[in-house]
Amino acid sequence: MVPHPPNEEHIDGQMVKMEVNLDDISGEWLGYVMDVLFEAGANDVFYTPIYMKKNRPGILLQLLCSKTSMEKMKEILLRETTTLGIRYYPLTVHRMERNFKKVQTDWGAVTVKQGISNGEVFQSSPEFEDCKEIAKRMNVPLKKVYEQVWQALAENRKSN
Amino acid sequence: MVPHPPNEEHIDGQMVKMEVNLDDISGEWLGYVMDVLFEAGANDVFYTPIYMKKNRPGILLQLLCSKTSMEKMKEILLRETTTLGIRYYPLTVHRMERNFKKVQTDWGAVTVKQGISNGEVFQSSPEFEDCKEIAKRMNVPLKKVYEQVWQALAENRKSN
Amino acid sequence: MVPHPPNEEHIDGQMVKMEVNLDDISGEWLGYVMDVLFEAGANDVFYTPIYMKKNRPGILLQLLCSKTSMEKMKEILLRETTTLGIRYYPLTVHRMERNFKKVQTDWGAVTVKQGISNGEVFQSSPEFEDCKEIAKRMNVPLKKVYEQVWQALAENRKSN
Amino acid sequence: MVPHPPNEEHIDGQMVKMEVNLDDISGEWLGYVMDVLFEAGANDVFYTPIYMKKNRPGILLQLLCSKTSMEKMKEILLRETTTLGIRYYPLTVHRMERNFKKVQTDWGAVTVKQGISNGEVFQSSPEFEDCKEIAKRMNVPLKKVYEQVWQALAENRKSN
Amino acid sequence: MVPHPPNEEHIDGQMVKMEVNLDDISGEWLGYVMDVLFEAGANDVFYTPIYMKKNRPGILLQLLCSKTSMEKMKEILLRETTTLGIRYYPLTVHRMERNFKKVQTDWGAVTVKQGISNGEVFQSSPEFEDCKEIAKRMNVPLKKVYEQVWQALAENRKSN
């Protein structure tokens, strides 16, 4: 299998979703587990509040990863959570082409991530970390930074 | 203060809501805590999933009780949860008049709790425990038991 | 493949679930997206609150559709949400036979949807829109309309 | 008490929050109840999923209204839900000054609601219903309508 | 297929997840349904709050069972809930080896369930029902019972 360039639009058939139900672990640990899983290469990790037996508020941990990294993820789940079982099933992911461009604000440049499908730009998302860095450094509201990025994007569209 | 008969419609100005945010306790313990609080006389106890700092899924415990039982509730919260603080504020409860009557199903009698305001019957709720007992004993779906109770209630209304 | 009559009990092996995680879109837009997806033929659309990285409250959008309408759904998700990826997996749906009958209330007829499996009626659900229309027109509580429908259903059962 | 003009910044000390816990009502009815309460003048109504006793997923209904409309709200809650009790407590609301202006998009005008405090514009929110109407009529994605509004707002800011 | 001993580590490829969306059933019934499904042999049952069409707060019921018990589960879902359709998909479960040992507390013995993978003990979970029984009988906080079990486990580790 020849790998596609990672930012090109493609259908990925090598992904898996893993799930774990947890009712005997604290939120404190779960905040930590999410970070560890991301650092180890999980494509996504998220929690859902669930109602479990015996009136227990629990958490459903869901994790997306490639089949090749399943063993690593399983090991982390065993080491860092309280589970005795891990369930999983394959799924397909349609990923858009990603393109990165810079736009200017009064306070510096911000990267914008474009989502493209069949050559058409569907999304233009300011990179959160860039905007946050400016908001902190310049002591301006985050929403004002986003407003400037949206304005710059609009002007680019008009001049094209 | 002369107490009102407990099943009469009244405005209760002696209630309080207590709240605790919890991010370092398991769902297993929380299922237990709810039972202990109800047994100790809490008027109501319920949990809400909340998003806390550091990516932690937490639980907001809310508890309704009369001002006279606050100390008992506080002691249970300290003993049985992991909190270091308890917040509370007074609230008012408008309680409807409650009246209990029996209706017949093919499998035995079921208590129906009526909610009454200004002399008008607003609610007629089959008692869950009665219906459950019949469903278990007769091996019929719970919803069939409820259907029979609703039918009996409807016939009573027509013959009145 | 010969299609089955749509209201007959059958096992549908041509369905797919699509999922999208969203943390950069407002609830205002999501309310709109749900309507657009239903209008375009989605069998079901629903949202779950999820905990995403960096302390973000996000939404998991789940969508059920037939494999033949996947492309249309993908296009809407790209146009109307902020996602750069869509994941999906096949699933099977066991649908009950559906039968529609009319019952009479004091204020007019209401359609009841019956769910049938192996010839046995398992569910009898008053059609919400019918009941709502009566409640609005006659200015009666919605629950009183349902009560009348349940009563009519019970009388039908007895006279059979 | 002389009433303030409704769109001026002010502190409202005449508001109350009402709360009801519900475990014996369907989601179908709850969707309807929310509409009825808004039509009757509730300032806000929202639902929270809660964990109630006996493993029951329930709903906490919260409602904001002025003290003068409490009786009307109570009556609706009794008529349209299954509750036997309603709790409430006073609260204060600091409301910003609201100002409405029009901006132009390629497809027509959109109202923008401004939030103002101490004379400073803090928020500029495109009116959802205007944007939705355009998206439907012109068959364009809702987000493209918002983008045009944001651009027009930015240009207005620059030319001032 | 020769069955593995149930407490050995193994990969189970004969499992299925069933899902039902519910917006016309009360929490009272759902609490009951969960018990019925567990008693009939479901491996797990849990509820997630979901946002459904027409402003309805609904519940997603998820259920894990072996393929051989699917028919029984379907029948319960039809009898005890209001659904007209059930969806499902296969999944794989990696279950850890389970080993049970006893540890002593001041108030009696408690079973500890160990989770083992590749011969290594990853989890040691005090059995909730044992701890609860002691807490009730001795009138001590549940967390004090767990503390004693953790201490006994720690001492065992040191003396090995």
Add this chain to the structure above:
Amino acid sequence: MVPHPPNEEHIDGQMVKMEVNLDDISGEWLGYVMDVLFEAGANDVFYTPIYMKKNRPGILLQLLCSKTSMEKMKEILLRETTTLGIRYYPLTVHRMERNFKKVQTDWGAVTVKQGISNGEVFQSSPEFEDCKEIAKRMNVPLKKVYEQVWQALAENRKSN
């Protein structure tokens, strides 16, 4: 008013809860807002998923602060969120005495926060940041760090 030493048990009658309903802001921004509010001195900030009108999944932001910091919190909410109104009500907080001690693990010392009421130690909570630092530095599971702290606490209790 003479201030109490901050770690002594006391009843604080100068607290307020502020609440904002949000349906036109992204999760990305909300993750940021929480951090800003904590940095500005909020005692607690947490989010609850709520069901708002027009099928919108929204967020209820709740914030605890002293009355003296209300103005600062209001300003942040206006600058960083999209709200046009902020509601609030006073509440009382009963805070336990807090005491900090050090315990030894194989990998270094960990601070334990004790919760004390009427001179009795009710809680002993390992400081998360200490445990996390060790887990990262020594590359051991977080739960193994906690186990060692619990063991050290148990041994301290026995030797007293």
